[in-house]
Amino acid sequence: MQVTRFLRCFGLLVLFYVAMPAHAALDIEIIGAGEHQIPVAIVPFAGEEKFAQSISQVVSADLARSGLFRLVDPAGKTPHDPREVAYADWAGVDAIAIGSVEEQVNNRVSVKFRLLDTVKKTELAGQAVSGRTDQLRAIAHRIADLIYEKLTGDAGVFSTRIVYVNRQGKANRLVVADSDGYGEQTVLATNEPIMSPSWSPDGSHLAYVTFEHGHAVVYVQSLLTSQRIVVAKFPGSNSAPAWSPDGRQLAVVLTRDGSSQIYLVRPDGSDLRRITFSGAIDTEPNFSPDGQYLLFTSDRGGSPQIYRVPVEGRETERLTFDGGNNFSPRYSPDGKSFVFAHLTGGRFYIATQDFETRQMQLLTEGGWEKKPSFAPNGKLILFATEAQGRGILATVSSDGRVKQRMFPQAGDIREPVWGPFLKQ
Amino acid sequence: MKKLLIGALLANLLAACASQKPAEPVVEAKPAPVAEAPKQVEQKAAPAPAQVVIDPLNDPNSILAKRSTYYPFDVYVLQDADKLIVQAHARYLSEHPYRMVRLEGNCDERGSNEYNLGLGQRRADGVKKALQMGGVKDSQIETVSYGEEKPKLTCHEEKCWKENRRTDLNYR
Structure with a gap:
């Protein structure tokens, strides 16, 4: 048209x-x-x-x-x-x-x-x-x-699903739902915190972090069979799982050798190898759509900022320089930009930055806006925020024009992530 | 007058509700230390064979009664104000090599959950290093980070945040 x-x-x-x-x-x-x-x-x-x-x-x-x-x-x-x-x-x-x-x-x-x-x-x-x-x-x-x-002219995302954590008092539930909030399914219920759910590229598995063992441990769970396996359970914290686009590797963050550093591991927990060697806090890895790079958050420069490293390691590049701290980077599906949480003046904003122009664009008014992720068509961004004293879901169009807020019937919503397109 | 009082009460309640998550209202209503109390009661009953001398760990007037270290925003270095506390625990632990301590790092909510998990781990690791320098064996110490996932207080203000930027020394 x-x-x-x-x-x-x-x-x-x-x-x-x-x-x-x-x-x-x-x-x-x-x-x-x-x-x-x-x-x-x-x-x-x-x-x-x-x-x-x-x-x-x-x-x-x-x-x-x-x-x-x-x-x-x-x-x-x-x-x-x-x-x-x-x-x-x-x-x-x-x-x-x-x-x-x-x-x-x-x-x-x-x-x-x-x-x-x-x-x-x-x-x-x-x-x-x-x-x-x-x-x-x-x-x-x-x-x-x-x-x-x-x-x-763009693919629709109405058939896709989202995952988030619903917290009600001490009760934490890992929930998968349709993108309109219907069809809620509880994947895991526990009285310990649940963090950082991550979709496998085909939408069949979730990696996530729970404290069921008293410290942060990374699991991978099948959504079809509900079976789960421990991927990383070293002393200290095991966290921030992120799938490679081919589904064969997970980037995880471990403190077993000191501070938080990024490692690669197979989804069955084998073949662990270290990617970053900074001695700082390196965390929140996210694979580029071509699988060649990782975005991550690091405080190696004195404050948390966003960096990029080739998966083979070597030269790391700092990407964010704007005032304040920057967290939780995720690539856009076309790989041309990334979305992240920008903290300045005591407020969290959802922002995007273009790789070519290096321009940062704030998409929201600011508040407790955290943990953004793109819809698989790149047109919407899902994030967690607060309204009326509750943790809720929100989306903003990637041009910042259209916003919606989704209120859960009960509890606080945390850690939302938009899932991939499902093969029909 | 009565009406005024009720009005003020209501306003206070509303203000409290507006600034706090309803998810954990019970915790908020209590004074801060209560949440930690039951664990310590259990610990008193723990191993201690028939001793006449009181374990200094159970003496409320001892410096060992202080079981937390505190930090400025986005800082994990042990602060001067807390060094004496940690040194006292180091002395106690090296004199009681059968005692175990779990160091639990916590953060305020300003940061991503994952970044704060890393920061809390560094806070706990900083206390561990200080204990080790004081002669405590590695096998007596366990560290864990809760990041911002287990806040003691949940308001979005410094009065809560400063309580949450903390490493707890939990004897086991």
């Missing part, structure tokens, strides 16, 4: 709430809007009212949360087939989504969906999917991904 056709809304501040059923784990609030919001209408799917999950509502909520779309009310018009569409009725939108849900035997459903360009009067996408009734949300997320991709 041509950019010129998108609705322009300079200076427009939109504040709206996505209505969620009571069993939602998170309440979501969106602030701000993309510069060019795409007007779309999602027509209620034929037959969707027979099911607990309304597909058109899930799709609409996904698109609204991205901040890139303006959802236009179909105003009672309910075409379900392209032949029923009177294009003249849809002058105010760029595209409409129509479809149907049909019940089949054995608790299965068949979902048909089409995305129509209302200007060119052509079909942009069409899909027929069959699945179990309890997969309706997942099917809806995939439809939203398809719409997002067709209309913005």
Whole structure:
């Protein structure tokens, strides 16, 4: 679609709430809007009212949360087939989504969906999917991904998952949820702290740190079987696991030889070798998308700043020089920039820095904003912050325009990380 | 007058709520040392065979009753103010080679969790080094860092932060 056709809304501040059923784990609030919001209408799917999950509502909520779309009310018009569409009725939108849900035997459903360009009067996408009734949300997320991709040119992340730690008093839970906060699954529950969850590149395993043994120990756990193994349990602290893009190695931080230093180890705990030799605190390693470099935090220059080192070791380069301290670096999926937490004047900000221009851009207003990670399409950044005295989840678009906050029903949220695209 | 008092109380409560996480309100309401107390009670009952002389570790007036060292922001070097305390523990531990101590490093929340885990480890390691210089055997000392994960106090202010930048000496 041509950019010129998108609705322009300079200076427009939109504040709206996505209505969620009571069993939602998170309440979501969106602030701000993309510069060019795409007007779309999602027509209620034929037959969707027979099911607990309304597909058109899930799709609409996904698109609204991205901040890139303006959802236009179909105003009672309910075409379900392209032949029923009177294009003249849809002058105010760029595209409409129509479809149907049909019940089949054995608790299965068949979902048909089409995305129509209302200007060119052509079909942009069409899909027929069959699945179990309890997969309706997942099917809806995939439809939203398809719409997002067709209309913005970028892959959608509505089908991806996030991980975070929920702390309630002493009770800590490691939780995996859909990117909209639904479908919470507790991966681990313990009365000891849980830190630094890290997704394997294929989304099948999590590495994380717990204090179940009295000190920080690194585990890798399968999300399919729930089986877990100890990866690093040396005296002192074992922490900050980060997967290599090929899934064959983990960078970890150990204090077994003195101060916190970065090591590589296989996910089964074998073949340990040391990468940094600074004698300072070197921590929070993160692999570049090509697997060649590690970003990390170090206080070797006197204050915590962000550095880059080739995985083979050798020449380390300091990347951040702006006033204040910088922590928790993570590469953007295209490898051209990195996101980090910037501490200045007693406030934490989420910031990005371009490798080429070396310019730092603050994306948030500042507060207790920590632990940023990119969505796998690079368009959104997930981080932990505080509101109303609670630890909550928040996202900001990578251009800083669209922000949303997600409130858990109970407890404080810490250490969120956005998961990878899942192979379908 | 009564109304005023209630109003002031409410305002105080609200202010307290606004500045503190609700997750651990019980801990916040108590005076700081209470959380540490039960462990020390257990330790008193520990090995000590029929002694007539009181173990100086259990003497509340002894310098050994002080079991924490404190630090400025982002600093892990043992401070002069705490050196006498650590030296006293070194003397005690070298005179009681069967006693074990666990050094637990903690940080305030200003930093990333992982950076603070490293910083807390260095704080604990700094106390360990001082104990070793005082003649304590390596096998008597265990170090652990909790980073910012186990704060004693949870407000976002210096009065809490300074309590959390700490190494505890826990006898076992």
